[in-house]
Amino acid sequence: MNDKVPAASQDDEEMLPEYDFSGGVRGKHYEAYQRGYKITVLKADGTNEELYKEENMVDRVKQNELAQRLAVHMESDPETAKAWLDGVAETLYECFRNGESVTIKGLGDFYVRSERSSWVFKFNPGQRLRALFGWSSTYSGPL
Numbered sequence: 031m032n033d034k035v036p037a038a039s040q041d042d043e044e045m046l047p048e049y050d051f052s053g054g055v056r057g058k059h060y061e062a063y064q065r066g067y068k069i070t071v072l073k074a075d076g077t078n079e080e081l082y083k084e085e086n087m088v089d090r091v092k093q094n095e096l097a098q099r100l101a102v103h104m105e106s107d108p109e110t111a112k113a114w115l116d117g118v119a120e121t122l123y124e125c126f127r128n129g130e131s132v133t134i135k136g137l138g139d140f141y142v143r144s145e146r147s148s149w150v151f152k153f154n155p156g157q158r159l160r161a162l163f164g165w166s167s168t169y170s171g172p173l
Contacts, residue, residue: 126151 071079091099093115094108101111122140125132131141138156142149157169 069080073079093112097108097112097115100115101108104111104114122132126140126142129142129144131139131143133139134156136156136158138159139154141152141154144150155163155165157167158171158173160167161169162173
């Protein structure tokens with residue numbers, strides 16, 4: 031058995047030009063990425079799966095805006111709607127703190143369970159929410 035490893039030649043130690051990223055620009059594609067992207071996953075069976083992140087999906091509705099929208103649905107004022115939101119959030123927190131899972135029809139299930147050294151929190155979207163995003167769903171009502 032030959033235990034000797036051949037010495038690398040000078041040519042083997044040089045970086046090939048296609049692996050030289052010294053001229054790269056950090057953050058070059060950042061703005062385009064923030065606007066959204068599409069990834070096409072080629073599966074072994076020959077089919078494609080397309081994954082999207084659209085520009086409008088990065089926006090978040092903050093609590094005050096959510097209260098405004100809720101007030102319209104409740105035919106109420108924003109202060110009352112904010113009080114409702116605060117009450118719902120506090121009640122959910124209390125349930126989770128007590129180890130209770132919560133089901134909100136039309137939205138989904140929030141599960142909590144104690145593990146040996148931590149808690150596990152899981153959200154299982156309801157059928158209407160699944161249908162909204164094109165996930166497997168039996169929901170057939172309005173979206």
